[in-house]
Amino acid sequence: MSSTLKKLQVVSPVPADIDIANSVEPFHISDIARELSLGTSHYDFYGKYKAKVLLSVLDELQGSKDGYYVVVGGITPTPLGEGKSTTTVGLCQALGVFLDKKVVTCLRQPSQGPTFGIKGGAAGGGYSQVIPMDEFNLHLTGDIHAITAANNLLAAAIDTRIFHESTQSDKALFNRLCPPNKEGKRSFSNIMLRRLKKLGISKDRPEDLSPEEVKKFARLDIDPNSITWRRVMDVNDRFLRKITVGQGPEEKGMTRETGFDISVASEIMAVLALTISLADMRERLGNMVIGNSKAGDPVTADDLGVGGALTVLMKDAINPTLMQTLEGTPVLVHAGPFANIAHGNSSIVADKIALKLVGPGGFVVTEAGFGSDIGTEKFMNIKCRYSGLTPQCAVIVATIRALKMHGGGPEVVAGKPLDRAYVTENVGLVEAGCVNLARHISNTKSYGVNVVVAVNMFSTDTKAELNAVKSAAMAAGAFDAVICTHHAHGGKGAVDLGIAVQKACESVAQPLKFLYPLDISIKEKIEAIARSYGAAGVEYSEQAEKQIELYSRQGFSGLPICMAKTQYSFSHNAAEKGAPSGFILPIRDVRASIGAGFIYPLVGTMSTMPGLPTRPCFYDIDLDTSTGRVIGLS
Amino acid sequence: MSSTLKKLQVVSPVPADIDIANSVEPFHISDIARELSLGTSHYDFYGKYKAKVLLSVLDELQGSKDGYYVVVGGITPTPLGEGKSTTTVGLCQALGVFLDKKVVTCLRQPSQGPTFGIKGGAAGGGYSQVIPMDEFNLHLTGDIHAITAANNLLAAAIDTRIFHESTQSDKALFNRLCPPNKEGKRSFSNIMLRRLKKLGISKDRPEDLSPEEVKKFARLDIDPNSITWRRVMDVNDRFLRKITVGQGPEEKGMTRETGFDISVASEIMAVLALTISLADMRERLGNMVIGNSKAGDPVTADDLGVGGALTVLMKDAINPTLMQTLEGTPVLVHAGPFANIAHGNSSIVADKIALKLVGPGGFVVTEAGFGSDIGTEKFMNIKCRYSGLTPQCAVIVATIRALKMHGGGPEVVAGKPLDRAYVTENVGLVEAGCVNLARHISNTKSYGVNVVVAVNMFSTDTKAELNAVKSAAMAAGAFDAVICTHHAHGGKGAVDLGIAVQKACESVAQPLKFLYPLDISIKEKIEAIARSYGAAGVEYSEQAEKQIELYSRQGFSGLPICMAKTQYSFSHNAAEKGAPSGFILPIRDVRASIGAGFIYPLVGTMSTMPGLPTRPCFYDIDLDTSTGRVIGLS
Incomplete structure (x- = not known):
């Protein structure tokens, strides 16, 4: 066992998450880095317990082989959540501390907004957590703040550009865009040359442009009604969901209805999660489409001249943040895109770095947001497609509670006491509910990975109930099904899961089989995914039809689909x-994140800006100013 | 000379700021820290070239004596700026490298917004700069991002609270604020006990409150028209100056006109700049007034239950950021409040830490924003009043260019070529303009400090012009007047200034004489400051009269004034x-930053949200993705 791993002293009943987190003194992050053979040139410190691992590590390790790649998904959850993050962390603690494997946990960075609203943090729970918990949940190393800044710079550029175009002639606009220098000479900046190239104008001296070319170049002619780019803020501020901007007297009546999303819903978050290098991120950010010209052509961040500046704002955010679990195993926290309007997976670069760092025989465990119908599906068809990585094993987290719900148990409502059915033995409900698990297993298996079911055990679960799940899982084709108690016992409670995952990884070696190829139509792709849900067909709204037609015409139909x-x-x-x-x-609407690289059909209404309840959890949060310690965070 | 100081290789003509900044390899910040006798327990790294110095250093050094305290102000500037930051940095390079003194430069953190708009960075210029320049101008260590997050959490809390109050009875509201726990017991959180105390209700069990007390406690009854708290964003987004929020269907028609300021205009920035400890910051943040109840009582962040959460968001921001100059002397960058609606000075805690670190015989040089009529005045009457610190010397930066303007030269307009008057000898204009310098000198002297005039020399200045300034400065009572060439030569060009500042500090030892005491009326204080401007009197608008009356009635008349x-x-x-x-x-309106601790009368209209021009400088900014280096930043 290496020097940074620690045996937990567990207490029963399990104390509050924050109390457990505070009871363990974290290692200095340089100790964690050293165990991964990272030297000080490979990372930048952000305080004592966080470090950004530099992307250049990937170049250095180019020749090294990857470790095993494990994705954690879940069955269809109750509103209480079934412990996917906790299981991800617990599995890694087991692999690292009890099975002596090199292991890295890859997690999403949580949004700061909900931390002060209803939900608590996202660092796992019980004896399977990432620490320090307050640093994990707040600010981290500033990546989401960088996203907010970049997203909103682009938003400001859009409205200001429309404003300036509306008040200036083609010539005046052009003269301002390409002003003479001290010697009276005009020139194009590099980003302007990108636009000229896109327009098919192969001239590089401003004075050579014809009046028509001047107009084409200088006038983006954005259709205000087509703008899909919204502003963002990492705060639960429901009053910003729909707003009118431009009401100041200086904006001369150029008002527009728009709104704010929470920052993690920004396309820039999805770009961060899907990019593979600085050069790739530069292109993706520049290619983000903010709306259309009045002629129906897509207008990009680079057309607005701002793609380079966005990249500069994001240059440090591309480096994943190294942290640690309660038991001292390494964690890479990086990116946290929405799991509905985006793909809900942590970053490709973190996974890639981690796979090199653990090397052959080591394990990288990464979590996919939501149930595996969404999270794992997008992990496979979007994230792995862009990364070129192949997982060997998928874990599906299940709970007796959720299975009972699927078997016909009463509704589970957050904040209300659980019905008796959920806390007393009821094998029949569990067995009936396993149809949900079974479909998740067969769907996931179809990608060519081994599936291990992890039953996240609660103290009220009975042996008969647990056995029922195991039998059903095996019958549905799982490689193994294991009962875990990592919430109560840390890594020790997930040793069997670790062994099963190891065996699953060792006994498979096939390429990833995608659910759909990219070169079929948008509709065919949507329908392939819909079939995996059990749908008999797909129904498109008029708006959805219109958008599919638009994106196909604009040349974007080759992108993967993000439901x-x-x-x-x-x-x-x-x-x-x-x-x-x-x-x-039913497909209500279809939108696109062109820079990130996917089309996202809307199946129903998705809220992209949460609100605060009457009594937000900020009422309990304070700083003990004598110790500097955060209190009341949950 | 200590190990981290370096001799610059200067080139003539002076290259672009970014080229100079990139030509010098910075020291690892631990080397800079070591020269200040800071050990690794005293700071947290943020990458290789930045570290946050922990506030706990102050406790550790409580018994140590302070160094000399020097403030840099300026004459009334042209729109081009007269090089105050550059002089601040150059003076420190001279003191540290050429005069072998312990020295710390204390600077404001610049807003990120303007970096992408018109103005370039704020890291000084020529051979007197803070490096790395891109890190100084972008993100830094996240303090402004923390301010944005905290400011906007409070904003969300306001609108949401009004919304929830409007839809619930007193009893329902109270039950939601104090819900029963699992055992059915209700309790007040600590922050609720603060509110009860403020209301004079000395009960600590929810069930003991009378219906009237329940109403008083649970219903803030905020008057929407009285809300002064706005949202912020660190982006030049003019379309957010005036907006309507709450237009989503779920907000049930509860729309409201409001707007965004740029983040550095947030009261939280002023709090950060004026606080002296974590405990003090907790109180100031909790005391921030966001508007009034319908009965006319001030409603605070603590009334909304969010003062603790704001403190948690700001807990790392209170630690100043250590950086370095081109010549390897230490810099503390911390806080950057507006210089009109706020006091425009960097933080008290940075200055305090710096004074202990340099110790007796050492120098701390801190810059005050704007001309000294505003910057130095607020430095003395607001910042030093709260810090209890006493400066020995004030530097006033002047240029021949600005003095000619004051002597009657033609208008100076940014972006347009300078009139011939400014680039050819004209001693008469200079002499006539020295009335401006003379008033700044006598105003500043009245605080009991020695005044040293620093003439920031340009290549077109002539000997006769420079001599005219020296004579006029001495006649007006300056301790000394020195010609400086630090822009072209680095610290070497400010050696004479350094010697003069040293002598000025050594030959004065008197307490600070404030311009006004705190215990006179708001109007008397305003009038004292107006007299220092040369005004014969003050005229109040009806609105100003109303606000003065309100703040006096609310008990805030004892605060200092921030014009x-x-x-x-x-x-x-x-x-x-x-x-x-x-x-x-003329006083158009009067507002207050109660948490930060000042009343601010508005003399004219102040823009608190800049815009982007037709061709923002983001067109030139990009990342060289092969090296990771920022290009085009100016």
């Missing part, structure tokens, strides 16, 4: 539990 | 150059 669907059912109807089938999946 | 006035004239009229007198200063 924005509820996680509470395989279908579009959150109330349909179990394994519904035969339904028609 | 929001143009920096381009002693008077309210930017066009009045020289040393105008006899005018009546």
